[in-house]
Amino acid sequence: METKGFAALDAFRILAAVLVVAIHTSPLTGVSPEADFLLTRAVARVAVPFFLMVTGYFLARRDWRDGRRMIKKLAVLYLASAALYLPLNLYNGGYPPLEWLRRILIDGTFYHLWYFPAAILGIAVACLLRRLGKRGALAAALALYLAGLLGDSYWGLAGQLPILKTVYDGIFSVTSYTRNGLFYAPLFLLLGGWGLRLPRRMAAAGFGLSFLALGLEAWTLHTLHWQRHDSMYVLLPVTMVFLFALLLSCNRGQRPVLRRVSVLMYVLHPWCIILVRGGAKAVGLTELLVDNALIHFIVVLALSALLSLALARVSLPRLPKPTGRAWREIDLDAFVHNAAVLQTCLGARCRLMAVVKAEAYGHGDVLCARALQRNGVRDFAVAALSEAVALRKAGIRGTILVLGYTPPGEARTLRFWRITQTVVDEDHAAALAAQRIPVHVHLALDTGMHRLGIPAERLGAVKRIMGDRYLKVDGVFSHLCVSDSLTPEDAAYTQAQAALFYETVEKLRAAGLNPGKVHLQASYGALNLPEQPCDLGRMGIALYGVYSDGAPTARHPDLRPVLALRARIASVRTLEPGISAGYGLSFTAQRPTRLAVAAIGYADGLPRDWAACGGRMLVHGQYAPVVGRLCMDQTLLDVTGIPDVCQGDVVTVIGRDGGACIPAEEVAVQCGTITNELLSRLGGRLPTVPVGK
Numbered sequence: 001m002e003t004k005g006f007a008a009l010d011a012f013r014i015l016a017a018v019l020v021v022a023i024h025t026s027p028l029t030g031v032s033p034e035a036d037f038l039l040t041r042a043v044a045r046v047a048v049p050f051f052l053m054v055t056g057y058f059l060a061r062r063d064w065r066d067g068r069r070m071i072k073k074l075a076v077l078y079l080a081s082a083a084l085y086l087p088l089n090l091y092n093g094g095y096p097p098l099e100w101l102r103r104i105l106i107d108g109t110f111y112h113l114w115y116f117p118a119a120i121l122g123i124a125v126a127c128l129l130r131r132l133g134k135r136g137a138l139a140a141a142l143a144l145y146l147a148g149l150l151g152d153s154y155w156g157l158a159g160q161l162p163i164l165k166t167v168y169d170g171i172f173s174v175t176s177y178t179r180n181g182l183f184y185a186p187l188f189l190l191l192g193g194w195g196l197r198l199p200r201r202m203a204a205a206g207f208g209l210s211f212l213a214l215g216l217e218a219w220t221l222h223t224l225h226w227q228r229h230d231s232m233y234v235l236l237p238v239t240m241v242f243l244f245a246l247l248l249s250c251n252r253g254q255r256p257v258l259r260r261v262s263v264l265m266y267v268l269h270p271w272c273i274i275l276v277r278g279g280a281k282a283v284g285l286t287e288l289l290v291d292n293a294l295i296h297f298i299v300v301l302a303l304s305a306l307l308s309l310a311l312a313r314v315s316l317p318r319l320p321k322p323t324g325r326a327w328r329e330i331d332l333d334a335f336v337h338n339a340a341v342l343q344t345c346l347g348a349r350c351r352l353m354a355v356v357k358a359e360a361y362g363h364g365d366v367l368c369a370r371a372l373q374r375n376g377v378r379d380f381a382v383a384a385l386s387e388a389v390a391l392r393k394a395g396i397r398g399t400i401l402v403l404g405y406t407p408p409g410e411a412r413t414l415r416f417w418r419i420t421q422t423v424v425d426e427d428h429a430a431a432l433a434a435q436r437i438p439v440h441v442h443l444a445l446d447t448g449m450h451r452l453g454i455p456a457e458r459l460g461a462v463k464r465i466m467g468d469r470y471l472k473v474d475g476v477f478s479h480l481c482v483s484d485s486l487t488p489e490d491a492a493y494t495q496a497q498a499a500l501f502y503e504t505v506e507k508l509r510a511a512g513l514n515p516g517k518v519h520l521q522a523s524y525g526a527l528n529l530p531e532q533p534c535d536l537g538r539m540g541i542a543l544y545g546v547y548s549d550g551a552p553t554a555r556h557p558d559l560r561p562v563l564a565l566r567a568r569i570a571s572v573r574t575l576e577p578g579i580s581a582g583y584g585l586s587f588t589a590q591r592p593t594r595l596a597v598a599a600i601g602y603a604d605g606l607p608r609d610w611a612a613c614g615g616r617m618l619v620h621g622q623y624a625p626v627v628g629r630l631c632m633d634q635t636l637l638d639v640t641g642i643p644d645v646c647q648g649d650v651v652t653v654i655g656r657d658g659g660a661c662i663p664a665e666e667v668a669v670q671c672g673t674i675t676n677e678l679l680s681r682l683g684g685r686l687p688t689v690p691v692g693k
């Protein structure tokens with residue numbers, strides 16, 4: 001199972017930056033040339049591949065199609081860094097124009113800046129290679145790496161063959177090394193994207209052994225004098241895969257500030273080397289600060305680290321804490337628990353499809369979908385194409401079914417993001433097919449709701465659609481409209497819908513057509529019907545741990561509410577009897593009244609006349625009635641009976657506080673609606689704060 005956070009990756013970035021500083025200051029030369037070789041030419045060679053792998057890892061988690069954005073980001077960083085070193089370039093005499101171009105595009109404008117053009121070109125190459133499929137891409141990148149290897153630390157071998165020598169000399173007329181964006185970077189980017197996970201012990205053992213062997217390899221090549229350069233080894237990719245798996249296996253939390261510090265250290269340390277040398281010379285301490293390699297390294301490192309830390313703090317955007325005003329607390333443990341419980345209700349052969357439309361019923365769709373994906377859920381449903389694309393961009397794999405209408409002109413977009421579209425009726429099918437772009441679809445059958453779907457009786461039309469060249473029918477489904485009711489008439493209607501649905505599916509099968517995934521139940525289909533002969537169950541409201549309202553159900557699985565809605569007290573004051581408050585002065589104190597203002601209002605999804613229908617919130621675990629008219633951003637509470645209510649205290653609008661609870665169902669019933677509406681209307685400005693694993 002994937003764990004949350006990347007603390008180990010973030011921490012290792014710093015170590016990698018330290019290793020890069022070591023490469024450029026050779027701290028162990030005073031100890032022995034051999035020790036220095038092993039540190040800077042073998043051990044430290046994990047640093048740059050690590051940076052590339054992290055980039056690949058996050059690209060793959062989001063989407064490789066975001067490669068362009070990553071390239072832009074790197075290009076900006078590269079430009080800024082190049083500008084920083086321009087004075088030094090000019091001081092050293094600069095380059096002729098063609099040489100500038102070559103450096104900017106391939107070798108970097110200052111020695112350490114080669115990383116940026118390499119990463120940029122590497123991402124472009126990796127994205128191209130991915131067209132060969134995952135394995136094909138890795139194989140091709142490996143081939144490029146091996147080709148690079150022969151021009152790097154195995155040059156002594158390759159250079160003996162005249163043909164190879166000619167080829168490589170050609171390459172070296174364009175680029176100083178094969179350690180660049182073509183030969184070197186794509187493999188590590190793709191390996192990072194692969195993100196192999198291993199048990200920690202196995203990863204640690206693998207890393208230990210391969211790292212040791214890498215040292216031996218480097219040493220052997222060194223004694224053979226084969227190296228033209230020394231950044232590529234046969235065992236480096238192996239070592240990196242184990243190292244990365246090890247870091248992934250001990251991830252907890254996040255340290256975004258370390259990411260910035262490591263990048264800044266990488267960019268700034270050559271300036272620090274120059275500053276230390278210049279400074280030492282100016283005060284006559286060259287012997288101590290520069291000639292002793294170890295001290296030199298430590299001083300450069302300290303200066304780079306301090307400078308980077310200071311800059312990182314300045315440049316870190318100051319974002320408000322999400323719990324400053326009003327927020328939604330999302331209990332991911334409860335969410336995952338509900339999914340497991342509902343899966344049991346659906347039965348063994350029927351898979352849970354998570355309905356995460358309308359921002360996962362107001363719970364945050366990306367957050368919720370990711371939590372389920374980590375726990376093995378592979379099927380998602382939304383209402384709109386835009387919701388589907390947002391999920392794909394956030395790294396949700398598997399099936400994403402759009403349950404609602406999508407204009408046929410979007411066929412290309414459906415195909416690009418591998419999104420499955422519902423065919424909502426015959427006209428829709430014809431219009432989609434007319435685009436002549438293959439798209440994956442599920443057919444909606446109307447079995448009695450008379451909303452969307454092809455009337456189930458129109459078998460001929462259904463068969464024709466299933467035979468269409470461009471519509472890849474992966475599933476057939478229907479929707480029940482009174483499955484939330486247990487009255488005999490409604491139960492009979494549901495039975496009739498189900499019977500018509502299965503009958504139609506059987507007829508399709510009998511005609512030799514494959515209906516693909518068959519699905520019928522939404523939440524109340526799972527709560528009120530026995531196990532169904534279906535492949536999927538589209539679970540919405542129940543997944544969020546609440547019932548639509550107080551109506552009885554046939555089954556009572558152990559569902560746990562996922563959302564708590566909380567807000568801060570903005571102000572507290574006392575009203576004398578007869579004094580009125582709020583818009584329209586609709587509340588008048590009958591006795592000395594402590595009035596608290598909760599920083600949440602109707603713009604956050606609460607009804608304006610909530611006081612009139614019995615609205616209340618929890619303050620310090622006690623109920624406080626809502627009074628007056630709700631404002632857009634504030635709600636007045638009578639907290640007279642509750643001692644010590646202060647500005648900044650937390651109030652609970654929905655959820656548990658101490659021993660007391662305000663269930664979402666209670667609020668929904670007060671508002672004359674169902675939880676589905678209440679929750680999905682919660683305002684988009686409420687941050688979602690995940691709690692639990």
Ligand SMILES: *Cc1c(COP(=O)(O)O)cnc(C)c1O
Binds near residue numbers: 538542
């Ligand atoms: C919204 C929706 C669901 C989920 O319904 P719940 O009652 O919230 O489980 C399932 N199927 C379709 C077609 C929907 O539109």
